[in-house]
Amino acid sequence: MSVESDIFKSSELHLDGQEDKWIASPHPLDDAFWGLTVVPRHGTINVEIEVLGQRFMSDDGGNRGHWIRIKNTGHQRAYFTLYAARSPNY
Numbered sequence: 001m002s003v004e005s006d007i008f009k010s011s012e013l014h015l016d017g018q019e020d021k022w023i024a025s026p027h028p029l030d031d032a033f034w035g036l037t038v039v040p041r042h043g044t045i046n047v048e049i050e051v052l053g054q055r056f057m058s059d060d061g062g063n064r065g066h067w068i069r070i071k072n073t074g075h076q077r078a079y080f081t082l083y084a085a086r087s088p089n090y
Contacts, residue, residue: 003088010082012041020052020071025084029056029064033087036068038080047078 010026025036038049052069059065072078 005087015072017075025066041079
């Protein structure tokens with residue numbers, strides 16, 4: 001069985017050297033399967049981005065969110081893009 005997935009792309013983001021932050025999924029969650037990933041911008045060299053954790057939430061209105069905590073472990077500014085993949089939950 002195969003299913004088609006939707007890919008959501010955030011705008012370009014950056015982290016300065018040794019900086020870490022939480023960033024939100026570029027799309028609200030529903031009952032599908034979700035995955036987040038970060039990819040260094042093409043042409044960016046000598047950078048390393050580490051995924052430190054993930055956080056999920058649901059507020060009083062039933063809205064659900066997904067965050068990923070990342071860190072630039074290098075000493076220069078790193079440019080990257082956040083992607084979210086959504087696959088249906090049949």
